[in-house]
Structure formats: structure tokens, C-alpha cells
Amino acid sequence: MCPEQIRDHARETTMSEHDEPATYDVRAAQDKWLPVWDRLQPFRADDDSPREKKYALTMFPYPSGDLHMGHAEVTALHDVIARYWWQRGYEVLNPMGWDSFGLPAENAAIRNDEHPATYTYANIETQYESFRRYGISFDWSRRLHTSDPEYYRWTQWLFLKFRERGLAYRKNSPVNWCPNDQTVLANEQVVDGRCERCGAEVTKRELTQWYFKITEYAQELLDELDNLEATWPARVVAAQRNWIGRSEGAHVSFAIDGRDEPVTVYTTRPDTIFGTTFMVIAVDSALADDLVTDAQRPAFEAYREEIRKETEMERLSTDRPKTGVDLGVTATNPVTAEQIPVWATDYVLADYGTGAVMGVPGGDQRDWEFATEFGLPIVRTTQTPDDWEGEAFHGEGPAINSPAPGAAAPLDINGLGVADAKRATIDFLEQRGSGTGAVNFRLRDWLLSRQRYWGVPIPVIHCAKDGEVAVPYDQLPLELPELRGADLKPKGVSPLAAAEDWVNVECPTCGGPATRDSDTMDTFVDSSWYFLRFCSPGYTDGPFDVAKANAWMAADIYVGGVEHAVLHLLYARFFTKVLRDMGMLEVGEPFAAQLNQGFVINQGKKMSKSLGNGVNLGDQLAEFGVDAVRLTLVFAGPPEDDIDWADMSPAGSLRFLQRAWRLSGDVTSAVGTSPEGGDVALRRVTARTVHDAAELVEAYRFNVVIARVMELVNATRKAIDSGSGPADPAVREAAEAVAVLLSLVAPYTAEEMWERLGHQPTVARAGWPAVDPALLVEESVVAVVQIQGKVRARLEVSPDISEADLEQLALADADVVRAIDGREVRKVIVRAPKLVNVVV
């Protein structure tokens, strides 16, 4: 298609014979209503409103370039809910801001030899203008940016408060390192051994870093998911449960030959302890280093060196042979008193449990492979099923060899099922003082230090004499030094460390020479509390006004991408719980309900530059207008499903909007005319549509709402053209309902309709149409008569017909009599007023 042939749908205005425009000018409408809305400020949330409050939250974006299809989809869906609440008479808080710290700005700054703020704030302005034209009902007076000093001042304040409570601490440990971005990564940011952001293979480094003690809240974070199950997407709840990864088992102490301290292992299967034929320790743990004998040290260190060179990718591949080194010491099985060898290996993780595991090859496949590799004995402790052909068996079955036949042991669990055997073993260990029941979590503490510039400086000073010293609260915000371009190039240490004027300071305690912490915070810290700041964005006496936060929180809906299922959502939940424990919040969960939108894809594939299948939002908006694009995204299907743009028809959406708009021009009755006495059939459709639309919006079934509005438009069109005519007050009632319902998704079209119907702006605050309950009851319904489940007749009956009357009527019907054909009626099921089923 050559460019001249591309039709300009949005601008097109055709005239009918009566000089009555058949379509309205989409672009002119956009230009016309934006200033009106600016003047009316219909979506400004009033903290002191007597109306019931609703908090409609959608994930704030990172300012990279202009808005794209993904932003368009999530905000269009979100806006249906926010605008619906306004129409229903709630006071709605619907704020927006930017998550404006982060790596892309820093990389752009290096590329262009400029300050990251230049890129950041230019993009924010671009996105802000696009959002405005896109007509989302945001309260712009509450706009915030996490990179503003007046915002990150409070991020630093919260960090210091967390630190005072022992929830922010430094420790030295092997951490995930992205060699490309030259910074550490949280566990959550490593996906399949690669950096979530850039895809580089992640390696390990031994570093001293800041952590948030999220593990202290692991149990509560898990427990509260039960209460969120009804209102959060199942996949998010499942993902968080998986990530927290609670397991129940026992700590068991093994005495070590020639060492005072025993070694404690964590196991989920204490009942298999009789099958423990060796012990394995994480090779990269301090414990392994401590246990190894002088004779074995050279072999151990060589092995450890070999392992350190591996990337995460290599370590995670499960199909390679097991490796390890004998540490040269022996441990004593506390139940059998047997001496077993102690090995170091890389298949045991240093930072989970105790970093040491009892090797039970009969019950654990990894141990089986290790035992096979090194010729260690294998003892089964659970009876395998008759048809078992596998190796290690971890299923249900009676305990065997516990103890082995003929062997003497102070404990005997033979014959017990797994659960009973576990309990008996733990009881025994507890009595002996060599073990205890224990719970473990997969969740690790949250590594928050980043060796980059464009983030929140960690407000701590390191002094040779006083150690870690907090920057005094009255010196916050601790602002970033002015660095740009080449200063920001990744060097493996934070660029802040090289800013000598900034990093060298006097110790606040002793006045001696000291240095600032040169790392910045993970940007997930910024987004863990922004929804609280929105409740009082200008507040200067704390991160937020406690009374206002308590008035608005929790958010009644949080709309956003499922890619944040564990990261952001888990961190935000953690922050909320800590703030509650600090007495600053009443709620312990930030998001009462949640909705995840799907992706916008094209031709069955994710949009990408390399595939060349990207759909540009700006082009779509220019061609079809804001309303048609929004309508297309909302109508496409259930919100959580992916939308394939190739299957969609924004032109069809625009056609529908024009059809709807045309109704408003056809209405001839005066504004304010009572619908009483209007065509009852149409009034019923209107009432039913308005009534059902409310339920459908609340169930997030926006696509069905649109379908129902289309039906209403069709019914109204018919009434005008071939029914009661344009002067019927029922037609006005219907057209006005269409305008209000459309205001949830097509604000410009709805406003045009509302004006043409003789009303003042803005339709967005017109209020939900009143529904006469009498109109929801049908005058007559069609009852279906089935013979053997097949429909044989239809009867028009009153909706409140009795079952007996309906049965009688059905059996008397000529078609029914013919269908029964003299056979004996064995049973008649009657479901008045809809159905009769005759069984013969």
C-alpha cells in the first residue's frame, strides 16, 4: 500500500443528505475537551471528602522513551475501574508518577555524555503529555518522581529507620554479579542464571553488601497470601508461595571426630536418618574450609578454585556428574552411632539451611548420584512400591532398615508411615538433645546495594574509629554529586566512590576523616512505598501523612504487569508490614485486590525490533484516535489474556464509536424529559444493560461490558429507525446511558455525545444511570420444553408462573404431545419459568 492510499480514518468527516454530520472529527474532539477537563479538574481526589474512598492504583512506569502499547493497555483497563468508581459516587484516588531512577538513564548518559537527569526528565515530560492526551483519569496534582530529592529524602529516611530496627544490615557473602552492568543483583533479578535486565551470564563474587531482612517476615508474607487468594490472580499467589518456599523438617546435629562443635544439617526427611551414609558440605562455605584436614586441604582448595570459575549457568545444569572432595573427617550418626565420611561438594548451597546436608542416597536422587559417583554405600529406608524401577525413592511407604535387621539402635521406626516416622525421629532427637524440628524458607534476604550512580545514595558513613555511622536525619536528603558522561562508566565499584569531594567527609560522631557509602539502592526500594507517598505527596514532616495514608490505604485495586509477581509485589508487601510494625500504618497488606493485564503481541509473537513486528502506539492514535485505541484494547478479551494486535480492528472500534455518537444527534426529545411512558422494550434493554454493566465492571469483565453497550446501541438504533422513533423519551434515556457507559473507556466520544444531548460537561462525573428495578423483571419469558433433553417446544409464559402450571401447560402443548408419541412419561423436571424436561 502506498502512503497516499492510507486513509485518515480519524479525521474523516462525511456529510449525509440532511447536512447532518454522519461522523464526528476525532482529532478536533481531542483538542476541544482537553482544556475543558483541565479547567474542571474532575478527578482531583479530595482527602476530606465525606464520600466513601476508593484507591485505584496502577504501576507507575519507568521513563524510557514515549508510552507504548503496553502502557496504553494497562492504563485503559485501569481507567475503566477508576472512572466507574467516580460514576458510582466514590471519592477516587487515582495517582500517577514515575519510577525514575535506574540503569537505562545512566547508560544513555554515558552514551551521550550528559547527566542521567537529562534523559530521565525529558522522557517524563513526553510520557506525561502522552498520558494527558490519552485521557486517563489521573489526579496529576499528586505526580511524583522517585529521583526527586524530596522523594528520595524519605527513601533514605526509611532505610535508616529499617536499619535502626535491625532490618537493614551489611554482610559479606557470595553475591550475584552481572559482568555487563558491573553491579550486584538480587536473587529475584537472576533468571535462569542470567541477568534479568541485560541477559548476561551471572557470576558470583564475594562482597560486603547491604541487605533488607525480608526473611524475618517470611512466615507472615506466606500466611497472608491465604487472605489474598480471593482477590489476587492465582498465578501471582502461586508464584509468591513458590518463591517464599517454606519447608518443614529438622535440624540434626552430627558430632565430628576431633572437633568440639558438632555440624548441624537441615533435612525435610528426618525419618531417613538411618540411611545417612555420608555428609556433604557446601564447598564455598566457611564450614567446609574449617573442617578440612591438612592432608586434604590441597585437594579441597583446588576443587574450590575450580568451582569458583564456573558461572551460574554451569552450576545450575542438573545433568552433569556430581563432583566433590573428601574433607578427611568423619561424623557420627546420632541415631546409629555409625561413622560416616564428610565431603565437600557444589551441589549443596552455602546460603540455604546450614550449608550442610546428610547424604541419604536411598531417599534423594542427588545423593544417589553422588554415592554412585564415589562408591559410597546406599541403604533404603522407605519400602519402595512393587513396580518401582527408579533409583532414589522419596514417596510414601513404611520405614525399613530403621534400624537394619539385627542392628541395635535406641530408636526403632520400622513400619511407620513417613509422617509418623518423621515425628518419632524428631521426638527422639529432641529428647537426646541432638536435633529439633525446624522450618526453612527458600526466600533470602533482599540485597539492596547497587554499584551504580543513578539511584538513592545509601545514607551511611564509614569511619575507621566509629564504624558504620548513619547520616543524621537533619542532613537528609543526602543528594547525589553531579556526575555525567564518562564519570559513570562501569568500573566495578560505584561511580560515587570516585567523586572524592562527595565521598570524603567528616565522621558525624568523632569528626575524624571518614568516607560515605558509595553504593546506591536497588530501584525496587523506591517503588516499595510510592503508593503511600501518593496519599500526601507534598508532605514534609515524614515520608507520608499517617492519617491520610490510613484514610486511603489499602489500595482497592492494583493494576499492572504479572512480571512483578514476585519482585515488586513481595517487596512492597514487606515494606507495608514493617511500616505497620513501626506504627505508621494500620494495614499490613498494601493491595487489597489485583488485576494483571496480558501482553500486547503482534502476529502471535512478542513485539520486537528484530522481528520488525512492532506496533507504534503513536501511529495507532494518530490514525484511529485515542478512544478507538482504548476501546480496542479493552474490548479485545479478558484483561489478563494477551492481545494479538493483528486480530484486532481499531477501525471497527472507531466505526462503533461513530455509530454510538450518531444516536446523540438523532434524539429529538428535550433534555430532562422523563423516560416514563417511553417504549418499554427499549427501556428494559437500557435498564438491564446498566444493571449488568456494574456487575461486569466489578468482575473485571470489561470486554463483555463493551459487547453489552454495542447491543444497547443496536437496540436504540432500531427504535429510532423502525420503532418508536427519535422523539421517544426511551431513546433519550438509552442514548444518555450509552454516553455514561462509554465514558469509562472512550472519554472524548462520551463527552461529545453528552454535549449533543444537551448536557454540561463533564459526562465523566454525570453519575451512574438510575435503574428502575421494575424494568429488570421481564413481562413474559420463553419457557423451553425438552423431551429427553432435546428442545421440542417453546411456550411464552409469565415469569412468575408456578411449576405446576408450567408442567400442565407443557404437557398439554400439541408439539409436546406429538413428541411424546404415546410413550409413558417417567419423570418431568420443571424449572419455572425457563424449562421443562420430560423423560419418557
Added chain:
RNA sequence: GCCCCGGUAGCCCAACGGCAGAGGCAGUGGUCUCAAACACCAUCCAGUGUGGGUUCGAAUCCCACCCGGGGCACCA
């Protein structure tokens, strides 16, 4: 391997355990036009992934399997 979600016309999607179709896209036929595009009007189209079960009656509930999407995974 374990756990979640989903399979309905050519396509996107509807359907309190009760007539499989609400809406849209595409298609087809008309109206308009010198002709076409746009627009408008009309119309065609499946028995619900497979196999069992429960029920008077199953797209819907239960079981198994297949396919697709997602989460966790050397976490002891």
C-alpha cells in the same frame, strides 16, 4: 519433576448445570457510487481438545490424558 492458568465458528471472544451465540473481526449479498474505497443494511458459519464419570440434562462439576501459556527447581 512439582505447582498454577487456559483450550467454544476461519479469527478474537460470550454463554447462574437448562435452547451452544451476546458482541466484534474476516467472508458473502445488497444500498450508495460513473467505478471503487469508506459508510450503511442483510446474511453465512461450530456442537465446545480427547476419553471416561456424575446428572433428567454437562462447554460448565469430577477423573485421566493431549496441547498451549506461566511459576518453582541440585533449596536437601
